[in-house]
Amino acid sequence: MSKILYRVIKRVCDISIAIFLWILLSPLLLLISLAIKITTKGPIFAPNCIRLYKFQPFFMYKFRTMYSEAEDLLEDNPDLKKFLENDHKIPLERDIRVTPIGKFLRKTDFNEIPQLINIILGNMSLVGPRPYMIWEIEDILNGNDERMKEDIRIVQKVKPGLTGLWQVSGRNLLNFEQRVQVEAMYVRNRGFLLDLKILLKTPLILISGRGRR
Numbered sequence: 141m142s143k144i145l146y147r148v149i150k151r152v153c154d155i156s157i158a159i160f161l162w163i164l165l166s167p168l169l170l171l172i173s174l175a176i177k178i179t180t181k182g183p184i185f186a187p188n189c190i191r192l193y194k195f196q197p198f199f200m201y202k203f204r205t206m207y208s209e210a211e212d213l214l215e216d217n218p219d220l221k222k223f224l225e226n227d228h229k230i231p232l233e234r235d236i237r238v239t240p241i242g243k244f245l246r247k248t249d250f251n252e253i254p255q256l257i258n259i260i261l262g263n264m265s266l267v268g269p270r271p272y273m274i275w276e277i278e279d280i281l282n283g284n285d286e287r288m289k290e291d292i293r294i295v296q297k298v299k300p301g302l303t304g305l306w307q308v309s310g311r312n313l314l315n316f317e318q319r320v321q322v323e324a325m326y327v328r329n330r331g332f333l334l335d336l337k338i339l340l341k342t343p344l345i346l347i348s349g350r351g352r353r
Contacts, residue, residue, distance in 0.1 A: 146331065154266050158259040165253060172203055172241075172250060180239050182208040185254060191271035195296055198263045200271055201254035205242025249346055255302050267335040268301025269323035280320070288317060291324035298327050305334075308341040 162169075173184045186204045190197045217236065232238065232246055245251035258264035264271070272292070280292045305326035306319050314322065326334070 149332075150265065150335070151262075154259050157266060158256045161253075162256045162260075168250070169253060172245065172253075175241050176204055179241050180204075180207060186251075190274060191300065192274055192277055192296065193263055193271070193300055195277070197274065198258070200264070201257045203245055203251040203254060205239060205245050205251050206237045207239055252302065259302065263299065265299040265301045267304055267338050268299050269295045269304050269326060270306055270319075271300035276316075285317075288320055291320045294324045294327050295320065298330065303338060303342045305338060308338055308345050311345075 176182075176184050182204055184204060186202045186206070189200045189202050191200045192198075232243060238246065242251070255264055259266060272295070277292055277296075280288050283289070304323060306314065306322045309322050310318075
């Protein structure tokens with residue numbers, strides 16, 4: 141199957157499934173939105189949630205899981221800030237920026253559901269590399285690891301996904317370098333069979349919670 145046909149069929153599937161899931165999950169989305177507004181101050185969606193696709197920024201929709209003063213809390217805790225810089229992610233149980241409802245949303249991955257909007261808009265897909273933050277990509281491109289630079293350039297060629305090979309291959313059990321390698325591997329080998337395999341594995345991963353932290 142040609143790459144053009146693959147992209148066309150994948151786009152049709154993305155739109156159809158995303159709309160279906162949005163309608164199906166609309167009661168849950170409404171409940172989550174109300175819970176966020178009632179329990180904390182701030183917007184429903186995470187502000188300034190900018191990610192890159194083809195090295196161009198786009199706004200990624202996620203339910204807000206942090207307090208509005210999250211950055212101040214991080215500045216007041218240099219140990220956590222250093223941990224974030226070194227490992228790219230603070231363990232959920234140690235992250236004082238995350239609200240109680242936010243911890244539930246992260247443990248269930250419900251905070252990611254609004255990315256269905258991005259899929260409909262066309263800057264994300266159901267399956268692909270998970271979106272990277274701007275500073276993560278800048279760190280790679282400004283570093284000395286030429287393999288990671290090549291891998292991140294490959295990763296940026298395709299739409300980021302709601303789920304992907306990294307999600308079903310260990311997720312946060314892998315370090316950041318391994319994540320980039322796995323997602324570059326997906327891009328090099330992407331096709332309908334691999335996408336289907338990832339989609340079928342994703343519900344089991346969500347239920348088991350494997351790889352979350």
